[in-house]
Amino acid sequence: MSDTNTARVAVVQTAAIPFDLDATVEHVCSMTVDAAKQGAQLVLFPEAYVGGYPRGLAFGTAVGGRSEAGRRTWERYWATSIKVPGPEVDRMREAAAGAGVYLCVGVVERDSTYSGGTLFCTLLYIGADGSLLGKHRKLKPTAAERLIWGEGDGSTLTVIETPFGKVGGLICWENYMPLARMAMYGKGVEIYLAPTADSRERWLSTLQHIALEGRCFVLGCNQYVRRDMYPADLETKSDLEDWPETLSRGGSAIYSPLGECLAGPLWDQEGMLIADLDMSAVPRSKFDFDVTGHYARPDVFRLDIDESPKPPVG
Numbered sequence: 001m002s003d004t005n006t007a008r009v010a011v012v013q014t015a016a017i018p019f020d021l022d023a024t025v026e027h028v029c030s031m032t033v034d035a036a037k038q039g040a041q042l043v044l045f046p047e048a049y050v051g052g053y054p055r056g057l058a059f060g061t062a063v064g065g066r067s068e069a070g071r072r073t074w075e076r077y078w079a080t081s082i083k084v085p086g087p088e089v090d091r092m093r094e095a096a097a098g099a100g101v102y103l104c105v106g107v108v109e110r111d112s113t114y115s116g117g118t119l120f121c122t123l124l125y126i127g128a129d130g131s132l133l134g135k136h137r138k139l140k141p142t143a144a145e146r147l148i149w150g151e152g153d154g155s156t157l158t159v160i161e162t163p164f165g166k167v168g169g170l171i172c173w174e175n176y177m178p179l180a181r182m183a184m185y186g187k188g189v190e191i192y193l194a195p196t197a198d199s200r201e202r203w204l205s206t207l208q209h210i211a212l213e214g215r216c217f218v219l220g221c222n223q224y225v226r227r228d229m230y231p232a233d234l235e236t237k238s239d240l241e242d243w244p245e246t247l248s249r250g251g252s253a254i255y256s257p258l259g260e261c262l263a264g265p266l267w268d269q270e271g272m273l274i275a276d277l278d279m280s281a282v283p284r285s286k287f288d289f290d291v292t293g294h295y296a297r298p299d300v301f302r303l304d305i306d307e308s309p310k311p312p313v314g
Contacts (some may be wrong), residue, residue, distance in 0.1 A: 009043075012045050016049075019052060021088065024080075025088045073235055089126075108120070138152055153308075166187065176206070184214070192216045214291060220252055252265065
């Protein structure tokens with residue numbers, strides 16, 4: 001634990017800007033500055049915000065078939081992904097350094113090591129000095145997400161050290177994976193990030209459960225998305241016709257290590273949640289429950305984690 005007892009955090013529930021990479025990065029930079037003006041030391045953006053979460057799109061795919069229009073839509077989506085590191089990351093690094101905040105932002109990452117054809121749902125960790133501290137690639141895309149994103153490996157189960165505590169987390173339904181959560185708890189995470197695309201009210205119970213289970217602060221962060229935010233010239237926009245006008249209500253929230261809701265949930269609008277985290281609450285909360293300490297049974301249960309990279313070509 002750091003000697004710094006309080007951390008002010010900002011959760012940015014921002015509106016989507018689908019298929020417009022430059023505007024999205026600019027919005028991240030401007031909202032980071034706004035959060036810093038409110039005293040935030042750590043700023044969190046939603047899952048796949050930069051590059052986009054293409055909610056409702058089928059990319060012309062059915063079992064046993066693909067369409068050319070779907071391939072063209074995929075190409076357009078691929079073109080809004082980013083390389084890490086890369087120019088868009090540099091812009092966000094400069095914004096974090098200028099604001100003096102830790103910036104954590106969900107991006108769609110284009111694989112720059114091999115073919116460049118695979119995308120990953122990634123959470124970037126940028127330091128208050130503008131350094132790229134690490135990233136986490138989503139281990140298991142959910143349902144139709146597997147059509148557009150590859151799987152990360154154990155090498156990016158990232159936790160970063162900050163002056164106010166250890167920061168790490170998982171993306172969306174990775175948080176339903178008990179062993180993945182346990183891996184994060186084992187790294188001593190104190191501020192647990194849970195960027196998501198899940199806007200169901202029941203998702204809040206997951207955030208609260210993680211806070212209670214891990215005895216950590218939990219920051220849940222989602223986008224606010226409407227159908228009319230998609231570009232009018234999107235070739236497969238008809239995919240959205242049977243979806244409601246509001247595609248994602250948001251539902252961002254912040255929870256304490258004892259499960260108290262400190263801010264939010266925020267519904268049906270763009271906005272920013274600010275909370276002051278009393279970091280001394282983390283050790284206090286472990287008095288009666290410590291999932292990787294006195295409440296563990298290593299004589300009965302063991303978790304082995306393979307954090308080695310798994311490149312497809314050696």
